[in-house]
Amino acid sequence: xxxxxxxxxxxxxxxxxxxxxxxxxxxxxxxxxxxxxxxxxxxxxxxxxxxxxxxxxxxxxxxxxxxxxxxxxxxxxxxxxxxxxxxxxxxxxxxxxxxxxxxxxxxxxxxxxxxxxxxxxxxxxxxxxxxxxxxxxxxxxxxxxxxxxxxxxxxx
Numbered sequence: 001x002x003x004x005x006x007x008x009x010x011x012x013x014x015x016x017x018x019x020x021x022x023x024x025x026x027x028x029x030x031x032x033x034x035x036x037x038x039x040x041x042x043x044x045x046x047x048x049x050x051x052x053x054x055x056x057x058x059x060x061x062x063x064x065x066x067x068x069x070x071x072x073x074x075x076x077x078x079x080x081x082x083x084x085x086x087x088x089x090x091x092x093x094x095x096x097x098x099x100x101x102x103x104x105x106x107x108x109x110x111x112x113x114x115x116x117x118x119x120x121x122x123x124x125x126x127x128x129x130x131x132x133x134x135x136x137x138x139x140x141x142x143x144x145x146x147x148x149x150x151x152x153x154x155x156x
Contacts, residue, residue, distance in 0.1 A: 005085075005106050005116040009124055011131035015138045021087070021104050028087060028104035033068045034138045036093075040065040045121070045145035047076060051083065052114045052152045064095075071095055083110045114153055121146055 003024030010018040012034070020029040032040070040063060047061040063074040071090040076083060087104040090096065106113070124133070128141045 005108055005113055007116045007120045009120045011124070011127055012133060012137035014136065017137065021085075021106065023106045023108075026104055026106065030072075030089075030103075031067055032065050032072070035066075037065050038139055042142035042145040044074070044117075045142055045149045048114055048117050049145070049149045049152045051076060051078060051110055052149070066093065069093055073100070078110065081110050083108060083113050085113060111153075118150070118153055121149070 006020075006022045008018075008020040008022075015034045016031050017034075018029065018031050021027065044063050047063060051061065059078055061076040061078075063076075065072045065074065069092050071093050073086075073088040073090070073095075075086045075088065077086070085104075085106045085108075086102060088100040089103045090100050092099075125141065125143075125146055127133075133141045
C-alpha cells in the first residue's frame with residue numbers, strides 16, 4: 001500500500017524546474033520547462049481547486065507539461081473521495097499515445113493529494129522573492145490561482 005504522497009517543486013532556474021513525486025512505493029523526478037505550456041502551473045492550481053471542491057462534477061482532469069522535447073500528461077481521475085494521479089511521459093511533442101509511458105501512479109484520497117500539492121506550493125510562494133521566481137521561471141508566480149486553491153482547501 002502506498003504511503004502519503006510527497007510532492008516537490010524546487011525553485012526554478014533559467015526557465016526550468018525540478019519536480020518530484022514519492023509515495024514510498026514509487027518515485028519520479030524530472031525537470032520541466034516554462035514553455036511551451038506556459039500555463040501549466042496556473043492550470044495545475046485550477047485543477048486542484050476544482051478537485052478540492054465538494055461539488056466537483058468532473059471525473060478526469062488532464063494537465064499538459066513538457067521538458068523539451070519530452071512531454072508529460074498529469075492525469076487526475078476522481079472517483080468520489082478517491083483520486084488517482086497518473087503521470088505519462090511522451091518521447092516527443094507529438095504526444096503519440098502508443099509511445100507514452102506511465103512513469104508514476106498514485107492512488108489516495110482527494111484531500112491527501114491536494115494537501116501534498118499545497119505544501120509544495122506554499123514553499124514556492126514563501127521563497128518566490130528570494131529565489132527570484134519570476135526571473136528564473138520566465139513568468140509570474142500564479143498568485144491568483146494559488147490563493148483560490150488555498151481558500152478552497154481551507155474550507156474543508
